[in-house]
Amino acid sequence: MAIATLGTVVLDCPDPVALGRFYAEVLGGRIEDDGEGWVGLAQAPGTPLAFQTAPGFVPPKWPAPDDSQQFHLDLTVTDLDAAEKQVLALGATVLDADDRARSWRVYADPAGHPFCLCAC
Known part of the structure; x- marks a missing residue:
């Protein structure tokens, strides 16, 4: 329980x-x-x-082998490309979106917290 x-x-x-x-x-x-x-x-x-x-406040570092990312949020989306455009327009920054074959991409919110957009 x-x-x-x-x-x-x-x-x-x-x-x-x-x-x-x-x-x-x-x-x-x-x-x-x-x-x-x-x-x-x-x-x-x-x-x-x-x-x-x-x-x-000090934002987490990602990726950084000598520092912890502390946590990240996985956000499920139906269209990675469309969602990427929208979060970038809102102030997110790309941390790792180079591999377009993956079903996920990594960003930082405006305060620096990492989050992933994940295709459902």
Whole structure:
């Protein structure tokens, strides 16, 4: 029997509102700003995301054999090329999308967190 269920994945960042808006555009939903450095993503399908202010935030490095990426999000899409254009227009950056034969590509969100677009 499980001890707990996954409630929310919380990402540290320098600007929770800006990062919340990015993910609201990517995943749907709307942001809920508590005004105290915490923003939740409401009404988006899947596991809830939230964003909190982290003074001195240093983004993860990917790929870096001597540093940890800490985590990454896998986001399922139906059209990799179309999704790539959209996330780049929203402020994502390419980390590894060179191999077009793969069913996934790696990006960083505007705060530097890695995420993958994965074809379903």
